[in-house]
Amino acid sequence: MKTKFFNSLFWKLSAAFAVILILLSGIFVYVAVFSAEMYFQETRQKLDTDIAEHIAQENQCFINGEVNTEILKNVFHDVMVINPSIEVYLLDTGGKILSYYAPDKTVKVTHVPLEPIEEFINAGEEKFLMGLDPKNPQNKKVFSAAGVIEDGKLRGYIYVILGSEEYDNASQLLFGSYILRLGLRSISISLAAALLLSFIIVGFATGKLRKITSVIRNFKNGDLSTRINIKSKSELGEFADSFNDMADTIVQNIDEIKKIDYLRRELIANVSHDLRTPISIIHGYLETVLIKSDSLSDEEKTKYIETTLSNTKRLQSLVEELFELSKLEAEQSQPNMETFSIAELIQDIQQKNLLELKSKNINLIIDFPQNLKMIKADIAMMEKVFQNLLDNSIKFTSAGGEIIIKLLNNDKTVLVKFSDTGSGIEKDDLPFIFERYQKSKRVVSNQKGTGLGLAIVKKILELHGINISVESEKEKGTTFYFEIPYV
Numbered sequence: 001m002k003t004k005f006f007n008s009l010f011w012k013l014s015a016a017f018a019v020i021l022i023l024l025s026g027i028f029v030y031v032a033v034f035s036a037e038m039y040f041q042e043t044r045q046k047l048d049t050d051i052a053e054h055i056a057q058e059n060q061c062f063i064n065g066e067v068n069t070e071i072l073k074n075v076f077h078d079v080m081v082i083n084p085s086i087e088v089y090l091l092d093t094g095g096k097i098l099s100y101y102a103p104d105k106t107v108k109v110t111h112v113p114l115e116p117i118e119e120f121i122n123a124g125e126e127k128f129l130m131g132l133d134p135k136n137p138q139n140k141k142v143f144s145a146a147g148v149i150e151d152g153k154l155r156g157y158i159y160v161i162l163g164s165e166e167y168d169n170a171s172q173l174l175f176g177s178y179i180l181r182l183g184l185r186s187i188s189i190s191l192a193a194a195l196l197l198s199f200i201i202v203g204f205a206t207g208k209l210r211k212i213t214s215v216i217r218n219f220k221n222g223d224l225s226t227r228i229n230i231k232s233k234s235e236l237g238e239f240a241d242s243f244n245d246m247a248d249t250i251v252q253n254i255d256e257i258k259k260i261d262y263l264r265r266e267l268i269a270n271v272s273h274d275l276r277t278p279i280s281i282i283h284g285y286l287e288t289v290l291i292k293s294d295s296l297s298d299e300e301k302t303k304y305i306e307t308t309l310s311n312t313k314r315l316q317s318l319v320e321e322l323f324e325l326s327k328l329e330a331e332q333s334q335p336n337m338e339t340f341s342i343a344e345l346i347q348d349i350q351q352k353n354l355l356e357l358k359s360k361n362i363n364l365i366i367d368f369p370q371n372l373k374m375i376k377a378d379i380a381m382m383e384k385v386f387q388n389l390l391d392n393s394i395k396f397t398s399a400g401g402e403i404i405i406k407l408l409n410n411d412k413t414v415l416v417k418f419s420d421t422g423s424g425i426e427k428d429d430l431p432f433i434f435e436r437y438q439k440s441k442r443v444v445s446n447q448k449g450t451g452l453g454l455a456i457v458k459k460i461l462e463l464h465g466i467n468i469s470v471e472s473e474k475e476k477g478t479t480f481y482f483e484i485p486y487v
């Protein structure tokens with residue numbers, strides 16, 4: 001649990017925020033203190049820039065090239081008594097310290113580098129310059145400097161450190177005790193506030209993430225109804241919406257697969273039943289013919305063989321239709337769209353079925369206008385549709401009945417009205433006739449159908465994007481309607 005917490009996004013983001021904030025505060029404090037210190041030094045140099053010049057001009061530092069020790073001691077002493085923050089040195093032209101006032105004798109070097117001094121004298125107030133502090137050689141200090149001239153000759157320099165060792169310490173103390181402490185206090189307060197705020201923000205964002213993760217985990221564990229409840233237009237909201245959509249799709253697909261699986265099982269059960277019946281009939285008759293071959297009359301033999309043959313035909317058509325339907329359902333066969341006249345196709349079908357129509361004494365009327373539009377569809381598939389519908393109408397219409405196929409130019413389609421004066425379909429059966437194996441339970445007289453004909457019709461029309469509907473009245477007849485688009 002502990003390692004989990006330290007691995008969590010909340011902890012990582014918070015730590016990153018904290019480090020950045022502390023780093024920024026540190027840099028800020030350093031820059032602030034450093035620039036305050038520098039500003040202070042620069043101001044000192046500007047204010048006291050002429051101090052060395054004054055000392056050099058007011059006093060006779062050299063007499064005939066020799067250092068005027070007596071006067072200098074007094075002058076240096078007086079200056080430092082008045083302003084204890086400065087230290088005065090007399091240098092020769094090579095930078096060597098000739099004289100100074102230092103009661104504790106702590107001067108640690110004999111020479112002072114001359115470059116900054118010369119630069120100071122040449123540049124004047126313009127530049128911020130620092131020079132060596134003889135009492136504290138590792139530290140650089142602001143200074144004032146001036147050349148000492150005797151008899152028109154440069155004899156040396158007056159070099160004034162502005163901010164003696166004691167003063168330096170005192171100034172540090174001042175910074176430490178006041179400005180820095182004040183600054184540190186306000187920075188600490190704002191740092192604490194910023195950290196608190198960042199923890200809250202990070203906590204809020206990662207809280208949503210935790211919520212999302214837990215929902216996804218529940219979904220993974222089988223709770224398919226769970227959804228992420230985040231209503232926001234942010235990336236997280238978008239993520240939640242996408243997950244919810246994905247979950248809906250998955251659930252929908254699962255339902256679909258379950259339905260298909262159920263249908264498949266039902267199909268297998270029905271197919272085995274439908275195959276078993278003709279096979280056992282064939283088997284029985286063949287066995288009888290074989291065993292009782294001697295005792296059977298020729299007439300009986302012929303009858304038995306004919307029955308066997310008709311059952312083989314039934315078996316064959318069943319297998320063919322099953323194969324056809326499963327191909328259509330697997331969407332392996334796609335319609336091969338061609339332009340043709342639907343009226344001509346129906347006339348062809350009529351020719352093929354003339355014998356059967358005649359033997360059942362059924363009149364087939366094809367009614368269409370002269371200017372009937374051409375349609376675009378798969379010819380072979382459309383032939384199958386009309387053949388199946390015609391099979392049914394012939395099967396369920398008694399002698400003397402009529403089958404009327406009416407074709408009409410509609411807005412963008414040819415409207416097909418396929419009606420017969422047959423037995424009609426029970427109201428309760430109507431919604432199911434397009435499902436496979438759905439045979440009207442009440443039509444007992446006819447056991448020949450496989451119950452696949454209309455399922456095939458519907459599937460073919462579906463592949464063409466066409467809907468089929470049906471109207472039927474018991475003992476009056478049945479009408480199928482559908483519309484085939486123009487070219």
Ligand SMILES: Nc1ncnc2c1ncn2[C@@H]1O[C@H](COP(=O)(O)OP(=O)(O)OP(=O)(O)O)[C@@H](O)[C@H]1O
Nearest residue numbers: 392393396424433439440449450451452453454478
């Ligand atoms: N024109 C019709 N008149 C009366 N009933 C019909 C008509 N067309 C279909 N039916 C009913 O709908 C059922 C399903 O028809 P479908 O064509 O799918 O199967 P089938 O004709 O029984 O078998 P198959 O066509 O596979 O040989 C039929 O069994 C019948 O009860």
Ligand SMILES: [Mg+2]
Nearest residue numbers: 391392453454
């Ligand atoms: Mg049929």
